[in-house]
Amino acid sequence: MTHTPDIQRPDHRLVEALREIGTATISGELRNLGIRNAAITGPRALTTGRISAGPALTLQFMPMREDQFGSAEYDDPEKQLHRHVLYHAQKGDMVVVDARGDMDSGIFGEMMLTYFAGLGGEGVVIDGCIRDSAKARDLGIGLWVRGVTPNFHAQTNIFPFAVNVPIACADTFVVPGDIVVADDDGAVVVPAAMAEQVIEVGSRHAEWEGFSRLRLSQGGDLRKYYPLRDDAEAEYLIWKTRGGS
Template identity: 60%
Template structure:
């Protein structure tokens, strides 16, 4: 069993509340809070239409150096730390891998992905590649990657160095336990301490956007309805009250 540290997982209520909030809304909300770029550049959806929300388990790769790393994949499998991050997977977790943007090393393949699926993981995010695409796709996993390669994880120039440490993935700092939200727009990193505030502001934003969308679809003024102008605030409040009042009361 892995001796690496496990993560502190956020409250299930936070995860549940974020499931209906898209990556774009979270990124925009964080942007207004000073988090200028919570979006990972590089990993893109390999499974269109899927959305994940869950805490991050992290895996860090480094450039190979012969005095620090010996392959030993089958001679001593436990030296391969990409296995160890999977040992920690609980239902709903997201494995996030800093593979240094390497396009020639398949971090996980068929068997590791099968194990991840069996553990109930929510999804995998890699600033790099996976391998065994035909078999992995049969597992119907939620994946955000740079691409695919036939090479195994240490075949070329990188090796797994640490599990559940702070990493940089797609240009974004990821702390173990951070909330990962990913959909067709991409992957964003939400610090747990910001989650409640993001949820509150996102819900408010969603409400007025619904109102504005209906007005724009009816030919309303862009200047008046997006973003919502102060002159339209009373109209919006009236619409919101009607929407929240059960019919007939």
């Protein structure tokens, strides 16, 4: 089992700018920048109406093999690696877990998630399940999971293997320190080195969409306003100059 050092966290302003843009625009703009699929497909929002964003702490699970994970982990809880990813957590962090899509193991329960929330954690994205879900919803953190279960984290088919290593969460590549943004549409992964570029193009996209949304709500021509056609550009610039009014 592998346990590696803490992550390198991006500037907080980048995280907040990406939060404002949202997952749908980020996903589309990343595709235009060459990242074909940044979405983590599978985990869904258990805490709807929430937008979480932050650097990724990662946890990797592997198929159970008893010589690698056995009773010693319960004699000495410090040998349980799913605890150690939380030990690294700081305010604003996201925990991303490759739990192999397993639906029988609850990666974290109420007590672990309470600890994470107490540190100021933003949210968790798990290709798998949690337990104690009713109480977990009340902790003030974002939860994106495949489902819920009463079972504990290594009760059936998987066990925690590595912390803060590159993982494949629902077949999406995640590097520790990547910026993860999650909302009701799901979670997307922004490579830290591309954050500035995504913000630049994504902010402009979000801005002209605001203009287009207004015009469409007023009965404007879909062909003209979405996407913004060349003959609507001058109108958009006037709207922008007037502060969006």
